[in-house]
Amino acid sequence: MNRLSGVGELPSTCDLAIVGAGPAGLAAAAAAAERGLEVLLLDENPAPGGQIYRGLADSPAARRELLGKDYQRGDALLSGVQASRISWLPGASVWMASSDLEIGVSKDAVSHIFSARHILLATGALERPFPIPGWTLPGVMTAGAAQGLLKSSGLVPEGRFVLAGTGPLLWLLAYQLIAAKAPPLAILDTTLPTMRAGVMAALPSFLGSPYLLKGLRLMRKVRSEMRVIGGVSELRAVGEGRLRGVAYRTRSGQAETIDVDGLFLHQGVAPNINMANAAGCDMRWDEVQLCWKPVTDDWGRSSVPGISVAGDGAGISGAEAAACLGRLCGLDAATRLGRITETEREKLAAPTRDLLSRYARGRRFLDLMFQPPATFRRADAETIVCRCEEVTGGQIAQTVADMGAIGPNQLKSYLRCGMGPCQGRLCGLTVTEMIAVARGVPPAEVGHYRLRFPIKPVTLAEIASLPHDEGDVRAVVRE
Amino acid sequence: MFRRLPDARSGLVSLTIDGAACVGRRGDSVAALLLETGHAACRKSAVSGEPRGPYCMMGVCFECLVEIDGVANRQACLVQIAEGMKVTTGTGRREVTP
Numbered sequence: 024m025n026r027l028s029g030v031g032e033l034p035s036t037c038d039l040a041i042v043g044a045g046p047a048g049l050a051a052a053a054a055a056a057e058r059g060l061e062v063l064l065l066d067e068n069p070a071p072g073g074q075i076y077r078g079l080a081d082s083p084a085a086r087r088e089l090l091g092k093d094y095q096r097g098d099a100l101l102s103g104v105q106a107s108r109i110s111w112l113p114g115a116s117v118w119m120a121s122s123d124l125e126i127g128v129s130k131d132a133v134s135h136i137f138s139a140r141h142i143l144l145a146t147g148a149l150e151r152p153f154p155i156p157g158w159t160l161p162g163v164m165t166a167g168a169a170q171g172l173l174k175s176s177g178l179v180p181e182g183r184f185v186l187a188g189t190g191p192l193l194w195l196l197a198y199q200l201i202a203a204k205a206p207p208l209a210i211l212d213t214t215l216p217t218m219r220a221g222v223m224a225a226l227p228s229f230l231g232s233p234y235l236l237k238g239l240r241l242m243r244k245v246r247s248e249m250r251v252i253g254g255v256s257e258l259r260a261v262g263e264g265r266l267r268g269v270a271y272r273t274r275s276g277q278a279e280t281i282d283v284d285g286l287f288l289h290q291g292v293a294p295n296i297n298m299a300n301a302a303g304c305d306m307r308w309d310e311v312q313l314c315w316k317p318v319t320d321d322w323g324r325s326s327v328p329g330i331s332v333a334g335d336g337a338g339i340s341g342a343e344a345a346a347c348l349g350r351l352c353g354l355d356a357a358t359r360l361g362r363i364t365e366t367e368r369e370k371l372a373a374p375t376r377d378l379l380s381r382y383a384r385g386r387r388f389l390d391l392m393f394q395p396p397a398t399f400r401r402a403d404a405e406t407i408v409c410r411c412e413e414v415t416g417g418q419i420a421q422t423v424a425d426m427g428a429i430g431p432n433q434l435k436s437y438l439r440c441g442m443g444p445c446q447g448r449l450c451g452l453t454v455t456e457m458i459a460v461a462r463g464v465p466p467a468e469v470g471h472y473r474l475r476f477p478i479k480p481v482t483l484a485e486i487a488s489l490p491h492d493e494g495d496v497r498a499v500v501r502e
Numbered sequence: 503m504f505r506r507l508p509d510a511r512s513g514l515v516s517l518t519i520d521g522a523a524c525v526g527r528r529g530d531s532v533a534a535l536l537l538e539t540g541h542a543a544c545r546k547s548a549v550s551g552e553p554r555g556p557y558c559m560m561g562v563c564f565e566c567l568v569e570i571d572g573v574a575n576r577q578a579c580l581v582q583i584a585e586g587m588k589v590t591t592g593t594g595r596r597e598v599t600p
Contacts, residue, residue: 149562264553
């Protein structure tokens, strides 16, 4: 890869611009570059790999070992792009990817706009909001944050801390922290009983999943090394200005408190759709994964011509499937730009499609098994939902009931909900579901925030410094 | 609240946090160093003034905003530490002065 040092080195145009250098972005870049496309890879992080392979290229041997084989599997993706003529701009914040295929990107306080013939959004996932009382206290973080610190800096939590919530990542993190000799005091498990309708029906397909044995082995190891408290409800982070403890109710109804200075929350991941949403890509509500995802076809094409979406940003499917989807998008871009025929595309894609169906097997079981309980997907009256603007569950419920707000966009007007710097990333799903419940309609009918560029904060000075022509000046200057 | 595993081998970088000299490892983000040096909180909420600290460590939550080399509201989890860098925590809502 050709590493660019600043936006000044960006071309004015390219064949394929990829936003995100995780598994989907890397696999797409390799596939497209191999077919002769000029590929530009833009990523916010200092090194490629996304969250899943964060820090992999520079990871010391001992850390690679404790993070496990699935982490090391990213080596193949990283080496797949090493030799190719991909231009890569790390530390770059993409703030626009428009429907007329223009990209706005900022690095080191300088912005640049260029046009692409095709755009792939590989923006990955973010952790589902977990709006419990006290979740804004310093000391409360996500499980992904703890794992990211371990991957990129070899930092592990110290002192008294617990993990809480549900989902595969919580167990994986516990396992890795055991290996790092920094185990949590306990896992407060909020997973609903496995033996419930729907979940067991999806089990047979999971029996053929590559994740089955791995998952069982991992959970057994974790259970043998630490306290796992099941059936947890009424989870609360407690403290004044700083986390001091975690309170919860056990399965039998007993109220308990543990003194902690660290609490790592997790209840699954959801697609990071801000860029696709602002680009105008059609979205649909996924009833099983309980999140929005862009509508895409078999090749990852969105409803906006020239914009594709791959990886977890298109729907949660895991790192291996993300790489498969990325490769399909890379091949498809080569077809769309006339480098290979549709027949060649089909032929090249066949082995990838086989692999993809292997990793898709049993996904539904995982999604249902670890579906976060409804009580943790909504906030009670006093609990903050929108962390940036400090809007509570009670304010949202009241605004829907008394003011007749029908969707998230009205809440912006009434409450500034979702209008802070995170632009709804940490409240959007909660808000949609809470409005749906209050109105008695499905989330699909409520919709998501209408997002607009710039989707990352850019200073006015940066925008003003962009090259402009006479028409631009006439549009804003009064004669 | 975080400690370093003995596996770290990257070089050292000297900088200041709120004027106090501090040493981190090359490749660390500002937010990682804040957590290692016990800064669970790094700013005040612009609404209530309550303390906030790094939450997601992946650029989506905007809780770790700090001032870096005189530029306010930088995402500490996305900026790598550099020699001589000046990090200022604890800022909150901007005051408008006439």
